Amino acid sequence: MGLRYVQPAPGFKQYLPKDYVDLIDFGPFGKEVDASQLGQFKEILEEHPMCAGCWMAYFVRVFYASLPNPEDTIVLGTAGCARLALSQAAVPFIYGNYGDTNAVASGLTRALNLRFPDKQKDVVAIAGDGGLMDIGFSMTMHSWFRREKFTTIMVDNEVYGNTGGQESGMSPKGVQLKMAPKGKKFDKLPATELAKLAGCVYVVKIAPTNIKRLSKVIKRAILAARHFGPTFIHAYTSCNIEYSIPTEEVLKDAREREKKDFGFEEYMTDEVRAFFEEIEKKKKEVRA
Amino acid sequence: MPEQKVVDIDYLFKEAPRERHFITGAQAMAEAVKRANVDMAIAYPITPQSEVMHLVGDLYAQGYLKDYYRAEEEYGTMSAIAGASRAGVRVFTATSGPGLLRGIEAIASWPGHRIPAVLGVLTRVVNAPLSIQPDNIELAYLLHSGVVLLHAENQQDVFDMTLAAFAISEMVDVYIPVAVATEGFFVTHAKGYVDMTPEDMKLPPRDPYKAPVPVTDNEVPPARIQRDAPVQKSNFMSYLIHAVWQQEVWSSTQRAMKYIYKYLNGPIEVVNPDADVFVVASGCAAAQGREAVRYAQEEGLNVGLVKIKSIRPFPTKEVRDALKNAKGVVIPEHNIEGWLSKEVKAAIPNSGIVVDGPRVYGGMTLPVELIMEEIYKILGIKQEKKVVI
Numbered sequence A: 001m002g003l004r005y006v007q008p009a010p011g012f013k014q015y016l017p018k019d020y021v022d023l024i025d026f027g028p029f030g031k032e033v034d035a036s037q038l039g040q041f042k043e044i045l046e047e048h049p050m051c052a053g054c055w056m057a058y059f060v061r062v063f064y065a066s067l068p069n070p071e072d073t074i075v076l077g078t079a080g081c082a083r084l085a086l087s088q089a090a091v092p093f094i095y096g097n098y099g100d101t102n103a104v105a106s107g108l109t110r111a112l113n114l115r116f117p118d119k120q121k122d123v124v125a126i127a128g129d130g131g132l133m134d135i136g137f138s139m140t141m142h143s144w145f146r147r148e149k150f151t152t153i154m155v156d157n158e159v160y161g162n163t164g165g166q167e168s169g170m171s172p173k174g175v176q177l178k179m180a181p182k183g184k185k186f187d188k189l190p191a192t193e194l195a196k197l198a199g200c201v202y203v204v205k206i207a208p209t210n211i212k213r214l215s216k217v218i219k220r221a222i223l224a225a226r227h228f229g230p231t232f233i234h235a236y237t238s239c240n241i242e243y244s245i246p247t248e249e250v251l252k253d254a255r256e257r258e259k260k261d262f263g264f265e266e267y268m269t270d271e272v273r274a275f276f277e278e279i280e281k282k283k284k285e286v287r288a
Numbered sequence B: 001m002p003e004q005k006v007v008d009i010d011y012l013f014k015e016a017p018r019e020r021h022f023i024t025g026a027q028a029m030a031e032a033v034k035r036a037n038v039d040m041a042i043a044y045p046i047t048p049q050s051e052v053m054h055l056v057g058d059l060y061a062q063g064y065l066k067d068y069y070r071a072e073e074e075y076g077t078m079s080a081i082a083g084a085s086r087a088g089v090r091v092f093t094a095t096s097g098p099g100l101l102r103g104i105e106a107i108a109s110w111p112g113h114r115i116p117a118v119l120g121v122l123t124r125v126v127n128a129p130l131s132i133q134p135d136n137i138e139l140a141y142l143l144h145s146g147v148v149l150l151h152a153e154n155q156q157d158v159f160d161m162t163l164a165a166f167a168i169s170e171m172v173d174v175y176i177p178v179a180v181a182t183e184g185f186f187v188t189h190a191k192g193y194v195d196m197t198p199e200d201m202k203l204p205p206r207d208p209y210k211a212p213v214p215v216t217d218n219e220v221p222p223a224r225i226q227r228d229a230p231v232q233k234s235n236f237m238s239y240l241i242h243a244v245w246q247q248e249v250w251s252s253t254q255r256a257m258k259y260i261y262k263y264l265n266g267p268i269e270v271v272n273p274d275a276d277v278f279v280v281a282s283g284c285a286a287a288q289g290r291e292a293v294r295y296a297q298e299e300g301l302n303v304g305l306v307k308i309k310s311i312r313p314f315p316t317k318e319v320r321d322a323l324k325n326a327k328g329v330v331i332p333e334h335n336i337e338g339w340l341s342k343e344v345k346a347a348i349p350n351s352g353i354v355v356d357g358p359r360v361y362g363g364m365t366l367p368v369e370l371i372m373e374e375i376y377k378i379l380g381i382k383q384e385k386k387v388v389i
């Protein structure tokens, strides 16, 4: 169990940095926390250098607060804005090369299963729209076709944010961005449709306006990946810099997009549905 | 599949009995994998490599490996190899020419990730124009990647070097990938005698905790719950850390040398050390160099061979010593650019004694006569051009 490795040996605690000790005493390790409790526990992600008001940064924060098993989770990221925060979180993080997340995660997940057949290790790949749907497209798709058991989260800001605002395959048709000086000529790639076709067992499209719901689907995606196959969350995480959205209007923008083309969609196979129903039932029994 | 017992690395290399088999280079590579206690292999087809990974697939089907799959393409292959290795298992893959180049961004990042993977490189022309023949220009691209690069002359070398590669790559003071290259077809698809260790003996398993950098399995203290990824903090930190890390990777490559001495009898082999003229060669060009030495002996000429087994780390000191009294050096190569020739010239103080070539490329064979011609030129022997009909 990873919890053991998080905790320092007796007598050693006093020599550790305060930040570390606080994470052990007041962090989410070994506890069931929820994003709705943000502010009541020490978070896995605190400092990060992403832009002020960046919705993606907030998403990453909520993501870490939603992990069902943070002490046994490994996060993979890639080039792109999100990795600036992911790499500073208190959960092991792997950065390989741009777009490789789902291939690296395939090898990693299989190897962890070989080494720890009786322990659950959660693997989550979080990458941008460019990382997953452009440069890493074939690796993303093939990890799904192969039914690799890990979660993929696309933080879709509809642009190459980290390299200064170029068009991506997920940019909406018509928008004028760098490298699309006359506007984008084709539609957003149908990421969630592709995920379903490719065999993902749990697929969500979400504009993260409702933190509780977001937290729930992140947990669900990770739990379903443990037992049934690949899972995918497509989250709209606007880039206020490249799309010139004033910080105070970021949430408003997300709500508008939610009404327009980012309405909440949750797909799951019958097997996964039955699995969640069973969990809900057990929770109710415990409460009763 | 026979029950395999784990034996000590040194025992397997130095004492275990050996039995002679007549097998192809591809078989020799797979036979080494069979004895290396490999956990997982990932394959993507390309001629002439495919044969190797077919055989490794058979090993998986027989139970020698625990996992194996055909990946989406080579970039995906090399990235997944990185992921699996970072989780602590022993991994193997192989590729050729265009496949190597497709995977090279990932491969070049393996040393920095401190990934002790073993990579077979079965050489093939790099396009264009298309050819599938054994030109070894692709190895030039690996020279600057930080991997340890061994170059096999024949089937026996393929077996020994591949088995040694697994041991060397996981040494705590090395811990970087080892590539074992040989010429496609000439070695992979041709048979030769190979003295092999028994198939019921294998290397000890990878110990993921015997490592200079922790594996990513959430089981190892010191915990990575320190929120400090300095590379992301500032450009200054990023320069500094990258610089220090590179120094460490390249020092690791150098530290592999002592194990190359231990398990492969050193990075070079010298035939006739007191020769006037040396053929310096690696890979299957060394076999032709060996023939040239035999021809020369029959003609009463004092010619020797320096076979270079390890291209990275490059045996600068050893080559310099071996060539200190040479009057001339001939470097036959299977590529147009002459990467080995550049390495040798940079290693010796009197590079003027080196003849650039002979070189064949596009996958042509390397006739011994071409090497002899250069030897005659150095020795001032005028040769009648004979045309045999």
Ligand SMILES: Cc1ncc(C[n+]2csc(CCOP(=O)(O)OP(=O)(O)O)c2C)c(N)n1
Pocket (backbone or CB within 6 Å): A079, A080, A081, A082, A097, A098, A127, A128, A129, A130, A131, A132, A157, A159, A160, A161, A162, A163, A168
């Ligand atoms: C092989 C390679 N090509 C290009 C880049 C440059 N690059 C870094 S981040 C990035 C774009 C990131 O866009 P996205 O994946 O959408 O993430 P975002 O920054 O928008 O979150 C690019 C093109 C790279 N690092 N590696």
Ligand code: SF4
Pocket (backbone or CB within 6 Å): A050, A051, A053, A054, A055, A056, A057, A081, A157, A161, A162, A238, A239, A240, A241, A242
């Ligand atoms: S560039 Fe955009 S996506 Fe990237 S950190 Fe800034 S606001 Fe966020």
Ligand SMILES: [Mg+2]
Pocket (backbone or CB within 6 Å): A128, A129, A130, A155, A156, A157, A158, A159, A160, A161, A168
């Ligand atoms: Mg983006």
